[in-house]
Amino acid sequence: MKVGVFISDCGGLVSKVLDIGDIEKYIRGIDGVKLVEVRDSFSSGEGLERIVRAFKERRIDRAVVTECSPKIAEIRILNRLKEEGVNPYLVEIVDLLGSCILPHRSWPDKAVEKAKVTLLAAVERAKLLEPIESRRFPIEKSALIIGGGLAGINAAIELIDTGFEVTLVEREPFIGGLAARMVRFFPTDDCALCVQAPIYELKGVTKTSRKGLYRSGVSELPGLNIYTNSRVVSVEGEPGNFTVTIEKKPRYVDETKCIGCGECTKVCPVEVPDLFNAKLKSRKAIYINAPNLYPPVYAIDETICKFKECAKCVEVCPTKAIDLDQKAETIKLRVGAIIVATGFEEFNPEVIKEYHYGEYPDVITQSELARMLDPFGPTGGIPIRPSTGEKAKKIVMIQCVGSRDRRYNRYCSGICCMIALKHADMIKKLDPESEVQICYIDIRTTGRMHEDYYERAREQGVIFVKGRPTEIVLNPDSGKPVVIVEDGLTGEILNLEADLVVLSTAFVPSSGSKELAEILGIEVAEDGFFKEYNSKLRPTETKIRGIYICGGATYPKDAPTTALHASSAALKAGKFLRSGEITKDLKVAVVNEELCGDCEFCPVVCPYGAITTVEKEGHVVARVSELRCEGCGICVGTCPKNAIELKHYTDDQILAQIRALATKLDPKEPVVLAICCAECGHCAIESSGIFLIEYPPNVRVMKVPCAGVLKVHHFLEAFNAGVDAIMVVGCKPEGCHYEYGSIKAAQKVAFTKTLLKALGIEPERIEMFQMVHIEGDRFAEAAKLMVERASSLGSIKEMIKI
Amino acid sequence: MIRVSADFAKEVKKRLGGETITNCYQCGTCTSSCPVARVTNRFNPRKLIVQSLRGKRDDVLTGEMIWLCCSCFNCQERCPQRVEIADLIYALRNIAISEGNVPNIYSEFVSALYSEGKLVKVAGFTEKQRENFGLPPLKKPDVEAIRAILAETSFGEVLKVLEGKE
Ligand code: SF4
Ligand code: SF4
Ligand code: SF4
Ligand code: SF4
Numbered sequence: 001m002k003v004g005v006f007i008s009d010c011g012g013l014v015s016k017v018l019d020i021g022d023i024e025k026y027i028r029g030i031d032g033v034k035l036v037e038v039r040d041s042f043s044s045g046e047g048l049e050r051i052v053r054a055f056k057e058r059r060i061d062r063a064v065v066t067e068c069s070p071k072i073a074e075i076r077i078l079n080r081l082k083e084e085g086v087n088p089y090l091v092e093i094v095d096l097l098g099s100c101i102l103p104h105r106s107w108p109d110k111a112v113e114k115a116k117v118t119l120l121a122a123v124e125r126a127k128l129l130e131p132i133e134s135r136r137f138p139i140e141k142s143a144l145i146i147g148g149g150l151a152g153i154n155a156a157i158e159l160i161d162t163g164f165e166v167t168l169v170e171r172e173p174f175i176g177g178l179a180a181r182m183v184r185f186f187p188t189d190d191c192a193l194c195v196q197a198p199i200y201e202l203k204g205v206t207k208t209s210r211k212g213l214y215r216s217g218v219s220e221l222p223g224l225n226i227y228t229n230s231r232v233v234s235v236e237g238e239p240g241n242f243t244v245t246i247e248k249k250p251r252y253v254d255e256t257k258c259i260g261c262g263e264c265t266k267v268c269p270v271e272v273p274d275l276f277n278a279k280l281k282s283r284k285a286i287y288i289n290a291p292n293l294y295p296p297v298y299a300i301d302e303t304i305c306k307f308k309e310c311a312k313c314v315e316v317c318p319t320k321a322i323d324l325d326q327k328a329e330t331i332k333l334r335v336g337a338i339i340v341a342t343g344f345e346e347f348n349p350e351v352i353k354e355y356h357y358g359e360y361p362d363v364i365t366q367s368e369l370a371r372m373l374d375p376f377g378p379t380g381g382i383p384i385r386p387s388t389g390e391k392a393k394k395i396v397m398i399q400c401v402g403s404r405d406r407r408y409n410r411y412c413s414g415i416c417c418m419i420a421l422k423h424a425d426m427i428k429k430l431d432p433e434s435e436v437q438i439c440y441i442d443i444r445t446t447g448r449m450h451e452d453y454y455e456r457a458r459e460q461g462v463i464f465v466k467g468r469p470t471e472i473v474l475n476p477d478s479g480k481p482v483v484i485v486e487d488g489l490t491g492e493i494l495n496l497e498a499d500l501v502v503l504s505t506a507f508v509p510s511s512g513s514k515e516l517a518e519i520l521g522i523e524v525a526e527d528g529f530f531k532e533y534n535s536k537l538r539p540t541e542t543k544i545r546g547i548y549i550c551g552g553a554t555y556p557k558d559a560p561t562t563a564l565h566a567s568s569a570a571l572k573a574g575k576f577l578r579s580g581e582i583t584k585d586l587k588v589a590v591v592n593e594e595l596c597g598d599c600e601f602c603p604v605v606c607p608y609g610a611i612t613t614v615e616k617e618g619h620v621v622a623r624v625s626e627l628r629c630e631g632c633g634i635c636v637g638t639c640p641k642n643a644i645e646l647k648h649y650t651d652d653q654i655l656a657q658i659r660a661l662a663t664k665l666d667p668k669e670p671v672v673l674a675i676c677c678a679e680c681g682h683c684a685i686e687s688s689g690i691f692l693i694e695y696p697p698n699v700r701v702m703k704v705p706c707a708g709v710l711k712v713h714h715f716l717e718a719f720n721a722g723v724d725a726i727m728v729v730g731c732k733p734e735g736c737h738y739e740y741g742s743i744k745a746a747q748k749v750a751f752t753k754t755l756l757k758a759l760g761i762e763p764e765r766i767e768m769f770q771m772v773h774i775e776g777d778r779f780a781e782a783a784k785l786m787v788e789r790a791s792s793l794g795s796i797k798e799m800i801k802i
Numbered sequence: 803m804i805r806v807s808a809d810f811a812k813e814v815k816k817r818l819g820g821e822t823i824t825n826c827y828q829c830g831t832c833t834s835s836c837p838v839a840r841v842t843n844r845f846n847p848r849k850l851i852v853q854s855l856r857g858k859r860d861d862v863l864t865g866e867m868i869w870l871c872c873s874c875f876n877c878q879e880r881c882p883q884r885v886e887i888a889d890l891i892y893a894l895r896n897i898a899i900s901e902g903n904v905p906n907i908y909s910e911f912v913s914a915l916y917s918e919g920k921l922v923k924v925a926g927f928t929e930k931q932r933e934n935f936g937l938p939p940l941k942k943p944d945v946e947a948i949r950a951i952l953a954e955t956s957f958g959e960v961l962k963v964l965e966g967k968e
Binding site: 354400404405406407441442466467468469470471484485486487488491492493 | 825827828829830831832833834835839840843846848849876880882883884
């Protein structure tokens with residue numbers, strides 16, 4: 001094994017503080033080091049070429065390179081080596097400037113020692129590095145979109161326009177979702193179901209116009225397949241190659257034959273309240289929600305149809321479109337990516353007993369009011385009192401019904417204020433004489449042109465009462481609902497009698513979200529909405545590559561935000577599918593099937609659902625999906641049998657580095673080992689260097705991908721090798737890059753403390769620190785604390801080998 | 803100059819029953835739920851809370867509002883922020899008492915409990931009525947036992963405060 005060590009002087013910054021000659025001499029003495037070079041820089045130009053030549057001509061097997069902007073240098077060096085056919089995983093990069101110079105300027109002698117030991121550890125690790133293979137996984141260039149509301153439709157159009165095939169699955173017989181019921185949308189005051197027409201050149205389809213969904217041409221897009229009345233029942237396989245099973249319930253009407261004449265409805269004898277229209281009218285067993293929806297064809301409600309007993313509609317249909325024998329179909333498809341766009345739905349306010357929704361007919365929700373305000377709706381656009389059918393002239397709205405309420409949903413649903421203002425505006429425009437009063441806690445109109453609605457409402461004479469009503473009672477004389485509320489601005493308790501009380505309810509995740517999340521192997525958050533990979537920067541991704549989320553499925557959203565979100569998810573999916581393959585370096589967890597057996601711990605802890613189990617010779621053994629594994633090593637840290645290893649951070653590699661870092665060049669000086677995760681932990685340590693915050697050079701740093709990879713025996717081995725104290729530095733649990741790696745590490749540190757105690761060793765020799773990446777000052781403080789501790793405790797007298 | 807500060811809210815939060823005070827976002831559900839507030843504007847639980855949140859310690863502790871709550875717990879049932887309003891009002895009363903701010907009627911209750919073992923004296927007339935209805939005579943409370951309990955709880959301190967007041 002021949003190791004080459006390349007020390008960069010970083011334009012003189014290193015030699016200004018450290019005696020490079022001294023370091024070089026020390027390095028040359030390390031077993032296996034066959035070549036040492038010192039230059040200004042090794043990340044570009046001649047320096048970089050010298051590394052290449054060292055591999056190609058001087059036949060070194062491994063390299064250790066020190067650089068001063070480690071990430072950028074690393075990328076450059078590794079890319080160049082890859083070009084030359086050298087496996088980049090054979091090179092170990094060390095940031096000498098950041099780890100040994102900047103934070104230790106006051107102690108140049110000690111810094112030299114730290115540099116020596118750091119390089120020794122890098123060499124020892126390098127000797128054990130193994131080449132990592134890169135593999136290509138073919139990808140199916142098509143996507144499945146679940147949910148045919150605004151988000152799903154928009155995402156579908158974008159993906160088709162970028163050149164992929166899309167299957168859209170909607171569980172209702174008609175697409176459009178909640179939007180289809182909401183008449184008009186803010187801030188454009190146009191129809192809720194106007195979508196951006198897809199971009200394709202054809203006479204009659206103008207690119208720029210918005211169109212009603214039914215005439216937008218969406219359904220004719222080449223490559224788009226829409227399944228209504230359908231559900232996703234299972235998803236198997238790997239990112240890029242999902243096998244999806246869809247169950248399509250029978251519509252009993254042939255979509256290709258039905259011309260929407262409605263003859264069938266006329267003869268159908270079965271009538272039920274029309275839920276789509278807030279039960280304000282009835283509909284037949286064969287029905288269409290509204291003629292301007294997609295698909296513009298009828299459907300039979302199988303829960304009430306009399307089928308063979310009746311079959312009247314079959315007779316009258318002029319195109320013979322009705323087939324009462326239609327059976328459910330199971331469709332299997334292969335797709336590369338999946339977008340979840342299942343939206344949200346209205347919270348059912350029945351549980352708030354004091355508002356008597358469902359009991360008092362004149363208490364309704366905003367979506368029910370929207371149906372009344374639809375000129376083609378059940379009341380012809382006029383708000384009415386459902387109890388009598390008279391026009392409602394005085395309307396009281398109540399905001400935050402079930403939102404911002406710790407008993408139901410803590411969050412602000414975000415769009416209900418705007419919906420109330422939009423409806424108030426519509427009512428006032430319809431009849432300026434009608435009265436509208438809105439009881440609110442806070443009015444929230446964030447968004448372009450949204451405040452205009454609030455201004456306009458005040459101009460139109462809408463009264464805003466700052467207070468959340470305690471209850472709605474019925475006036476026994478008039479039979480009308482009375483809202484009891486404190487006007488917080490005057491302190492008076494008001495009894496607002498109304499023709500119609502409208503509840504601005506919360507919006508909650510669509511029913512079935514949890515079940516769907518389970519099918520897909522993704523997560524829902526505490527509030528029940530689908531959880532994004534990272535809510536700041538990756539709002540439309542999930543932890544599983546190839547599965548994306550958008551629109552109201554992640555949180556209630558208005559139309560503009562939904563459109564943005566849908567485009568984002570489509571872009572992410574498109575990016576993933578684009579090349580038709582994924583190339584991945586297999587820096588993943590590998591199971592040793594000889595050792596693995598029957599415990600099934602790791603499948604539970606893997607944050608990415610990358611581990612499944614299979615039967616093998618009467619045992620259950622773990623199997624890692626190379627595609628899903630993100631290389632955190634949490635499984636490794638959890639496995640009780642050492643049966644699973646993370647490539648590039650194997651036990652041997654970690655231990656070799658630990659033992660080397662324990663080397664005491666000066667026996668009087670205590671050694672503190674800081675093991676940090678490559679995310680916030682390392683970033684925090686680095687930031688103390690960048691911001692010139694000093695900490696004692698006794699602290700020696702080593703990096704692992706995630707603190708979750710660490711095991712108790714790593715710590716014991718470190719103490720055995722002579723380390724006096726250990727600090728484990730990970731992310732804050734709530735911001736942990738790998739979900740619970742930091743928590744797992746903290747558990748192991750706690751366990752180690754117990755063990756140490758049992759061995760008669762001071763448990764305070766090991767400590768877990770959790771910080772965010774900018775907390776270099778906190779790291780420096782922690783480092784000082786641990787060095788002080790190590791000095792006062794002295795060396796460990798006797799370590800019992802376990 | 804009127805000063806606002808969160809100090810009093812912090813103090814109240816530390817008391818048993820006062821923990822939820824900062825949950826309040828002033829929606830007024832409590833006030834419209836309150837049977838007392840419905841009949842008099844001398845009492846308004848939302849205002850009592852906002853005064854506390856603004857740090858108007860003296861106004862709250864020496865004013866009459868904290869004594870007007872009838873502990874029906876209506877507000878507490880309906881508060882969307884799970885503010886334990888009635889419990890909070892007890893916490894405020896406890897602070898007031900420890901500083902000697904108690905309406906006289908309460909002192910009377912307390913001394914009656916201490917000396918007779920009952921909050922209200924039972925008149926001879928009541929005893930007669932019971933007899934007429936065929937009810938057994940009321941038992942004499944075990945005053946010693948009650949005093950022992952009172953001494954074990956912070957009631958003893960309350961008594962001391964009250965005695966000091968007289
Ligand atoms: S067969 Fe069913 S849908 Fe057709 S008319 Fe009869 S009840 Fe209506
Ligand atoms: S290394 Fe992390 S992502 Fe990979 S299998 Fe283990 S726990 Fe899962
Ligand atoms: S009901 Fe609760 S949140 Fe609303 S004002 Fe009263 S205490 Fe505050
Ligand atoms: S508990 Fe007190 S404040 Fe609350 S409603 Fe009843 S009387 Fe009013």
